[in-house]
Amino acid sequence: MSISGPGFCRKLGPSQMRFQLSIGVRRSSLMIKPWEVLSSKIELEDRWIKVRADDCQRSDGLIIKPYYVLEYADWVCVLAITPDGNVVLTTEYRHGVRSIVTGLPSGVVDKEDSGPEGTARRELLEETGYTSEHMVPLGSLYANCTNQPNLVHYFLARDAELTGTPALDANEQIDVELVPWEQVRSTPFLRQSHHVACLHLAEKYFDVCSPATIV
Template sequence: MSDTALNWKTLSSEYVYKDNWLTARKDKCETPDGKIIEDYYVLEYTDWATALPITEDGKIILVKQYRHALGETSIELPGGCIDDTDATIEDGIRRELLEETGYAFEKVHYLGRTSANPSTNANLMHTFVATGGKKVQDQHLDANEQIEIMEVSWEEFLQLVDEKRIVQSMHMTAIFYALRYLDKIKFV
């Protein structure tokens, strides 16, 4: 069976809410066996990017910020939305890293993409490893951002992972991909 054999056909689509950070649409769909699905809701966001950033002296850069939906201050990887002004996804993650941390990176390696929830979200998270980071400026944060920078050793970073202190699931996926790429974990 082909990868598209299970795809639904969109019969109609209507936007029910549009705002800067959230767009919701209601689709009417038909399954391959002819079943009609009424009122299937899809959340549209721009694509996101995140990176495991490593400084030129081998430290991992993490960010700490309050996340209102969870009601907690969270330890995360830096990253954010890919903007219309970004020529490429790599340009977007380089911009986000510079804005949030003040660091520019010698190399940025694409690890892959992941989805927060493919049943409801129409966007992707693109993941990277950034190496050779050097502090070149102060943070340039958005009006609603308050971000504390954490520079940690590999030992401290792995302890945070072991203690499950990083709860953002897509960031944990990025961390897993990065650790595999950097040959820090192996499969038997």
């Protein structure tokens, strides 16, 4: 992953910058080719996930079946920083790991949202009550290339202010905490991989686009 080029940062307003991420692709000398999908079957589908079973054939003739693909909608992850340099963190129970985990505001891109940035704004407000007039896109990465085609879209919410009350889903219980930026950087608060990725992309943004200050 490389971050470079004269158009890397482009000023959009007094305190907002556009962060552009370019991803380099290495060409393999092994002549690796995509698998041929011989057949597909939907094993499970609901509002959250679609489980697809593919029967595939490699270019050398090897048959791989079934190969399960988990089709999720795209996700967003938001690193919100207040004017005085605190990061807005959320703590909630995560049943997948049966643990209480601290992380960043995040969620699923709904069809009703006006794209990933709209989702980022909605999730930030719904989970924390915070909003930001300076939402900076940090880039998008695959959630899990092995068996998930969805992307995670990362955003930096600068000058985040508490302007409302959280509107949680019925199954959500979220505590909101403000932690200084330097403490978040130096302490392993974040234990989810895409939340850590968001933190590192924000660090790159500050290093390249706004090295003097984080607010």
